[in-house]
Amino acid sequence: MTEVRILAPTGMLGAGFPPETVTRGLELGADVIAVDGGSTDSGPYYLGSGTAKTAAAAVTQDLRLLLKAAASARIPLIVGSCGTSGTDSGVDWVAGIAREIMAAEGLDLRIAVIYSEQHASDLDLRRIRPLPPAGPLDPATLADCTHIVGMMGHEPIVAALEGGADVVLAGRATDTAIAAAVPLMRGLPPGPAWHAAKIVECGGQCTTNPRAGGVLATIDEHGFTIEPLDPDNTCTPQSVAAHMLYETVNPYSMREPAGTIVVSEAAYSAVDHRRVRVEGSRFEPAEQHTIKLEGARVTGYETMSFTAIRDPHILGQIDTWAALLRKMIGEWVTRALGLGDGDYEFDLRLYGYDAILDGIEPDRSPPKEVGVMLLVRAADQATATAVAKVVNPLMLHLPTPDMDYLPSLAFATSPAETERGAAYEFVLNHAVDVDSPTALFRIHRLEATDA
Numbered sequence: 027m028t029e030v031r032i033l034a035p036t037g038m039l040g041a042g043f044p045p046e047t048v049t050r051g052l053e054l055g056a057d058v059i060a061v062d063g064g065s066t067d068s069g070p071y072y073l074g075s076g077t078a079k080t081a082a083a084a085v086t087q088d089l090r091l092l093l094k095a096a097a098s099a100r101i102p103l104i105v106g107s108c109g110t111s112g113t114d115s116g117v118d119w120v121a122g123i124a125r126e127i128m129a130a131e132g133l134d135l136r137i138a139v140i141y142s143e144q145h146a147s148d149l150d151l152r153r154i155r156p157l158p159p160a161g162p163l164d165p166a167t168l169a170d171c172t173h174i175v176g177m178m179g180h181e182p183i184v185a186a187l188e189g190g191a192d193v194v195l196a197g198r199a200t201d202t203a204i205a206a207a208v209p210l211m212r213g214l215p216p217g218p219a220w221h222a223a224k225i226v227e228c229g230g231q232c233t234t235n236p237r238a239g240g241v242l243a244t245i246d247e248h249g250f251t252i253e254p255l256d257p258d259n260t261c262t263p264q265s266v267a268a269h270m271l272y273e274t275v276n277p278y279s280m281r282e283p284a285g286t287i288v289v290s291e292a293a294y295s296a297v298d299h300r301r302v303r304v305e306g307s308r309f310e311p312a313e314q315h316t317i318k319l320e321g322a323r324v325t326g327y328e329t330m331s332f333t334a335i336r337d338p339h340i341l342g343q344i345d346t347w348a349a350l351l352r353k354m355i356g357e358w359v360t361r362a363l364g365l366g367d368g369d370y371e372f373d374l375r376l377y378g379y380d381a382i383l384d385g386i387e388p389d390r391s392p393p394k395e396v397g398v399m400l401l402v403r404a405a406d407q408a409t410a411t412a413v414a415k416v417v418n419p420l421m422l423h424l425p426t427p428d429m430d431y432l433p434s435l436a437f438a439t440s441p442a443e444t445e446r447g448a449a450y451e452f453v454l455n456h457a458v459d460v461d462s463p464t465a466l467f468r469i470h471r472l473e474a475t476d477a
Contacts, residue, residue, distance in 0.1 A: 040080030047239030064107030074450030112198025142197030249305030321454030
C-alpha cells in the first residue's frame with residue numbers, strides 16, 4: 027500500500043473520547059484503530075498487584091465504541107498494555123470485557139491475545155543488562171518480583187494480525203508499537219511509521235486542544251500527515267514536534283526493541299490551518315534486538331493518616347512544628363511499641379507548604395492552611411497501623427514549643443487511619459537480549475467457547 031491511516035482515538039483506553047471523532051476517522055479512511063491501554067505513570071502498584079488503574083465501566087464504554095467502529099469499517103483494532111501494566115490478568119480482563127460487548131452487540135470479530143508476562147526462572151541472567159540508572163541485576167531481586175512483563179515491539183502484533191486477528195489485545199507493549207504495526211506490516215518505511223506512531227501515542231495530546239479527541243495519521247513512503255479528528259481542533263508544527271519531548275531522554279531519538287527512531291533531520295510544516303506534514307524521519311535498526319523488562323515487588327504495608335492545620339500560630343512556624351512531630355514520632359513509637367528505626371519508616375508531607383518540592387521550595391512564606399499526610403510503612407499491616415495509631419494524638423493536638431495550650435487539628439477521615447495494603451516498588455529497569463522478536467510472547471486466538 028502507498029498509504030496507511032492510523033486512527034488514535036485517545037491516549038489511554040478508558041480515558042474517554044467524543045464518539046463523533048471516531049466516526050470522523052472512519053470517514054477519513056482509517057485503516058486501523060490503535061489505542062494504548064496502560065502506562066507506568068501511576069507507579070508500581072498496578073504492575074505489582076496485577077490490577078487495572080481504569081474502571082471497568084470506562085473501559086467498556088470506550089471498547090464498545092471501538093469494537094463497533096472496527097467491525098463496521100472492517101479494519102483491525104489494536105490495544106496495547108491491557109489492564110494498565112500488561113500482565114496476563116490485565117489481558118484477560120480486557121478480553122473478557124471485549125467478549126461481553128461482542129455478545130451483546132452481535133459482533134463477529136476474531137480476537138487474538140498476546141501475553142507478555144515473564145517467569146523469573148525462564149529468564150537468562152547472562153543476557154540481561156541494566157538500563158540507567160539501574161545496576162546489575164541480583165537474582166534475588168528477580169525472584170522477589172510479583173509480576174514481570176516484557177515490553178514487546180510491533181512484531182508479535184504483526185504476527186497476530188497475519189494470523190487472521192481482527193482485534194489484538196496485547197500485554198505490555200511500547201506505546202509506539204501498537205500504531206506502527208500495520209504500516210510496517212504493509213511495507214511502509216520504518217522512519218515515518220515509527221515517528222508517526224510516537225506522535226499519535228497519546229491521541230490528541232499533539233493538538234492544540236487535547237480534550238477534543240484523537241488524531242488521524244496518514245503515513246506514506248516519504249513522511250506522514252497528522253490531523254485532528256475534531257474539525258474544530260488544530261495541529262501546528264509546534265504542537266506536533268513538541269510531542270518528541272514527551273517521555274524521551276533525547277527529543278531527537280527514541281529506542282524501540284528493534285532499533286532507534288531518529289528525527290534530528292525531520293521537518294514539520296503546516297499543510298493548512300489544522301494539518302501538519304512531517305518528512306525526514308529515519309529508523310536505525312539495532313544490531314541486537316532487546317526487550318525491556320519491568321518488574322515490581324512488595325516493599326511493605328502502608329497505613330496513612332491525614333490531618334489539617336488552620337491555626338495561624340502553628341503555621342507561622344510550620345517547619346519547627348514538623349521537626350518536633352518527626353522527633354516525637356520516633357520517641358513515642360519506641361516507648362509504646364518498642365520499635366526501632368529498622369522496624370518501620372514514615373513519610374511526613376505538608377500539603378500547601380512544601381509537599382511537592384520539599385527542600386527546594388522557593389516560597390517559604392506562612393500558608394493559610396496546611397494538610398499533613400503521614401504515611402507509615404512496615405513489614406506487616408498491623409505494625410504500620412499500630413504506628414499510625416500511636417502518632418494519632420500528636421497529629422490531633424501537638425503544639426509548637428512556645429504554646430501553652432493544646433491546639434485542635436482536623437483529621438480528614440474517621441477512623442483517622444486508612445490501611446493502604448501492600449506497597450510496591452519498581453525493581454526492574456533492564457533489557458534482555460533475544461534471538462527472536464516474538465520469543466518472549468505467547469499469542470493465542472480466542473475461540474467462541476473460550477471463557
